[in-house]
Amino acid sequence: MTFDSSPPATTPGADAPTWPAEFAERYRAAGYWRGETFGAFLRERATAHPDRIALIDPAPDRRTWTYRQLDERVDRLAAGFRARGITRGDRVVLQLPNIGELVEVAFALFRIGALPVYALPAHRRSEIAYFCSFTEAVAYVIPDRHAGFDHRGLATLVRGTTPTLRHVFVVGDPGEHTPLADVPCDPPAAGAEPERPQPHELAFLQLSGGTTGVPKLIPRTHDDYLYSLRGSNEICGVDADTRFLVVLPAAHNFPASSPGWLGTLYAGGTAVMCPSPEPATAFALIERERITMTGLVPPLALVWTDTAAGAEEDLSSLRLVLVGGAKYSEAAARRLRPALGCDLMQVFGMAEGLVNYTRLDDPYETVVTTQGLPISPDDEIRIVDDGDEDVPEGAFGHLLTRGPYTVRGYWRAPEHNARAFTEDGFYRTGDIVRRTPTGHLVVEGRAKDQINRGGEKIAPEEVENAVLRHPCVHDVCVVAVPDPYLGERTLAYVIPRPGAGPLEPVTIKRFVREQGLAAYKVPDRVRFVEAFPHTGVGKISKNGLRSAATGPAAARPEQH
Ligand code: OOB
Numbered sequence: 001m002t003f004d005s006s007p008p009a010t011t012p013g014a015d016a017p018t019w020p021a022e023f024a025e026r027y028r029a030a031g032y033w034r035g036e037t038f039g040a041f042l043r044e045r046a047t048a049h050p051d052r053i054a055l056i057d058p059a060p061d062r063r064t065w066t067y068r069q070l071d072e073r074v075d076r077l078a079a080g081f082r083a084r085g086i087t088r089g090d091r092v093v094l095q096l097p098n099i100g101e102l103v104e105v106a107f108a109l110f111r112i113g114a115l116p117v118y119a120l121p122a123h124r125r126s127e128i129a130y131f132c133s134f135t136e137a138v139a140y141v142i143p144d145r146h147a148g149f150d151h152r153g154l155a156t157l158v159r160g161t162t163p164t165l166r167h168v169f170v171v172g173d174p175g176e177h178t179p180l181a182d183v184p185c186d187p188p189a190a191g192a193e194p195e196r197p198q199p200h201e202l203a204f205l206q207l208s209g210g211t212t213g214v215p216k217l218i219p220r221t222h223d224d225y226l227y228s229l230r231g232s233n234e235i236c237g238v239d240a241d242t243r244f245l246v247v248l249p250a251a252h253n254f255p256a257s258s259p260g261w262l263g264t265l266y267a268g269g270t271a272v273m274c275p276s277p278e279p280a281t282a283f284a285l286i287e288r289e290r291i292t293m294t295g296l297v298p299p300l301a302l303v304w305t306d307t308a309a310g311a312e313e314d315l316s317s318l319r320l321v322l323v324g325g326a327k328y329s330e331a332a333a334r335r336l337r338p339a340l341g342c343d344l345m346q347v348f349g350m351a352e353g354l355v356n357y358t359r360l361d362d363p364y365e366t367v368v369t370t371q372g373l374p375i376s377p378d379d380e381i382r383i384v385d386d387g388d389e390d391v392p393e394g395a396f397g398h399l400l401t402r403g404p405y406t407v408r409g410y411w412r413a414p415e416h417n418a419r420a421f422t423e424d425g426f427y428r429t430g431d432i433v434r435r436t437p438t439g440h441l442v443v444e445g446r447a448k449d450q451i452n453r454g455g456e457k458i459a460p461e462e463v464e465n466a467v468l469r470h471p472c473v474h475d476v477c478v479v480a481v482p483d484p485y486l487g488e489r490t491l492a493y494v495i496p497r498p499g500a501g502p503l504e505p506v507t508i509k510r511f512v513r514e515q516g517l518a519a520y521k522v523p524d525r526v527r528f529v530e531a532f533p534h535t536g537v538g539k540i541s542k543n544g545l546r547s548a549a550t551g552p553a554a555a556r557p558e559q560h
Helices: 019-031 038-048 067-083 100-112 124-136 151-161 221-234 253-257 260-268 278-289 298-308 330-340 364-369 414-420 460-468 505-512 542-550
Strands: 052-056 061-066 091-094 115-118 139-143 169-171 201-205 217-221 244-245 270-273 293-296 321-323 344-349 353-357 380-384 396-401 427-435 440-445 452-453 456-460 473-483 487-496 525-528
Touching: 038 067, 038 100, 038 221, 038 260, 052 067, 052 100, 052 260, 061 067, 061 100, 061 440, 067 100, 091 100, 091 124, 100 115, 100 201, 100 270, 124 151, 139 151, 151 169, 201 221, 217 221, 221 253, 221 260, 221 353, 244 260, 244 278, 253 260, 253 344, 260 270, 270 278, 278 298, 293 298, 298 330, 321 330, 330 344, 330 364, 330 440, 344 364, 353 427, 380 427, 414 427, 452 473, 452 487, 456 460, 460 487, 460 505, 473 542, 487 542, 505 525
Parallel strands: 052 270, 091 115, 091 139, 115 201, 139 169, 244 270, 244 293, 293 321, 321 344, 487 525
Antiparallel strands: 052 061, 201 217, 344 353, 380 396, 396 427, 427 440, 452 456, 473 487
């Protein structure tokens, strides 16, 4: 008998650093890692309460799934994927909007141990081609059209450049690809099922906001992610009566797990997919579906609070709105409770792991002025200076963290990991925080080179690389400028190539879009300059450019 001692393809250690044995043992002994998997918990809920409604997709015709129906559907889809050769450890790029199929496909992949790679609906050629080739994806799942964009054409392009990509599954009209509706088939008889994924193995790859030219992938295991769901559910009071409205793009970590559609399903509640974050759509659904909980980014929370005053819909079922993803100003936070008539909870989280929440029993002042406490007593928090030395209690510094649901490294990125994690496994969040005497964290700013455009994260380097490909551009520097609505917007400073002829901001913006970058990464403003300011050591001074952007010259209208 031959014995293959190589780790299964989805064991975290194979493609990314994992928790050292003594930490894994500690997290198991503390009851954080319980040996559950996503596929198994859905089956358990379906057995315990088959007829409860798990999922509602209101558009265009209201569709509902009981727990039994969802579980059966997931089984049939999993069998269909398997029949098409998709197996344990395979990567599948999942790019679906907030529709029921996203939940079905994710659970079907969980069940066979294939790894969803969660793309956002806004991603375009540049991002999707990268995800497919970097992860050597075997399949790509898309809607036919969404928000005016035909995903089938993009899929054809990407298929042509990704040799591993064997399948494109389409929700709706498939064009030249395979309809997702054709995939489900009868599952194998009991006893003939293939080996199930193990709790310590990877469940999916989540996207990082990124600080480099290409987005990084975050390897999350069943054990660690399910712990963050249980913790989130307990803190937010999620139970079988919770009706959670998924307003933000469902693939993002916040609406997926804080407590999100996954937390809601874990608790046996009902997840309702919201096709648009606009108050007109969302408020009508809150009334009709008696929504109790949702999560918003600060700009949306602003729109909702402004609109709620004159709204005719009955929002009285709402108990709790979570706001996070970007800094929520105290002034805006104070307006939410009176306007929406429900509790507010701030959430400061990251797809790499650590999630902080204000608590339901925190004093109101704490809820509106802090970004909360970590989920776990074993979330280790260090606040350090530039030399990694702890700052005095209450002072601000760089936030480092490690714990039972914070990854120890990105997927297949050893060089980046050496910078993004300390030698003893703390993740360098890039956030500047301070801690109040009660242990609540207050986000004071950011040290990482990332722009937070209303919760959407942009790595300037990725945009700069796209602009640099323009033949008339000599150099470019992308910085954040403050914005009253989004918090930050992007500004690209461009040095034209000498003698290149006249360049217009719109030319640069169009060029970035044509490079296939998601629309939210297209610079909001472009300004042409002859040189960049430099720091003492000769590096480009992004601070100098940021302050130039907010100075008097910043208002020049032709530069927008
Ligand atoms: C969430 O996850 P990501 O991975 O898109 O972004 C993480 C980063 C944090 O490092 C921080 O810079 C920023 O987003 N952030 C906040 C914040 N919440 C996130 N900055 C200030 N205040 C907040 N409340 O954004 C995310 C993941 C899970 C739950 C919630 C948000």
